Amino acid sequence: MRCQGKVWLFDLDNTLHHATPHIFPHINRSMRDYIERHLGVDRHEATRIRQDYWVRYGATLLGLMRHHGTDADHFLRETHRFPDLERMVVFERPVIHALRRLPGRKLIFSNAPRHYAEAILDITGLGACFDAVYSVENVRYQPKPMPAGFRTLLRAERLDPHRCIMVEDSLPNLIAAKKLGMATVWVSTSYRQSPSVDVKIRSVLQLPERCGRL
Incomplete structure (x- = not known):
């Protein structure tokens, strides 16, 4: 499976930035x-x-x-009210360069509300890397790993799941994506392995180099 011509679906929190600290x-x-x-x-x-x-x-x-x-x-x-969200964001700027190196369309698929997702994309500068943002409102409050949320996005974008690559920190969400036919990338420092994961990376920064393994 080659990355060229594929559509990337990216989770947001703890995939593209570090939400755990603050x-x-x-x-x-x-x-x-x-x-x-x-x-x-x-x-x-x-x-x-x-x-x-x-x-x-x-x-x-x-x-x-x-x-x-x-x-x-x-x-x-x-x-999702924050006294100073910009100060709370932990983000590695090279992630933007890594995303730009990936061929194909890129979408955000997050369980977060739209106002928060858009604020994070604005603060980090990631917004320019993505063609569309799907928040929990956009998938009718059917969050990952519920199949209905995935299907809502796929219908809206007219996507074949076999052309999609889901990049996530949550293994249950990747299991759901794999069942629908997507390729999967697990962003994790865990030693755990799963047959539902095609590629495992510690950071999105590794994605361009590991893309060929998909």
Whole structure:
């Protein structure tokens, strides 16, 4: 399988930039506080609910929608507010050069809300590297790894999944992509292996050199 003529689908957080140091802790606290306020539970129970829904559904939001009738847009606005997002972003500028070396169209496919994804792309300068951005709103709140979200994107872009390469830090999301027929790249420092992963890299910076292995 050659990279030429393929379409790249990139996750955003912890794939193209490092969200773990500052952004994810802030989002997790915001979600916990939201659940406390709107479900009337204590901090411990709010943390348990957040983590349980994330594990079960791939996104806390989906569990809240299914079990509590939470308004998706309100939840996303309230939990993705940042006092100084630019200061919180950890990004390696050479990633932009690495992406420009990859042949084919490139799309963002993120479980994050659009306002946050666009802010990250603007702060990092990554926006110019991508032809389109698909946030959780664009896939009808069916986040990865749900097949429905993938199919919504594929229909909207009129893509054959066998022409797509999914680049992700989340193994469950890659397993879902592989089942649909996509090639997969796992961005991870884990020693774990998976038959659903075609190429494993520690950083997107390695992607141009490893592209041939796809």
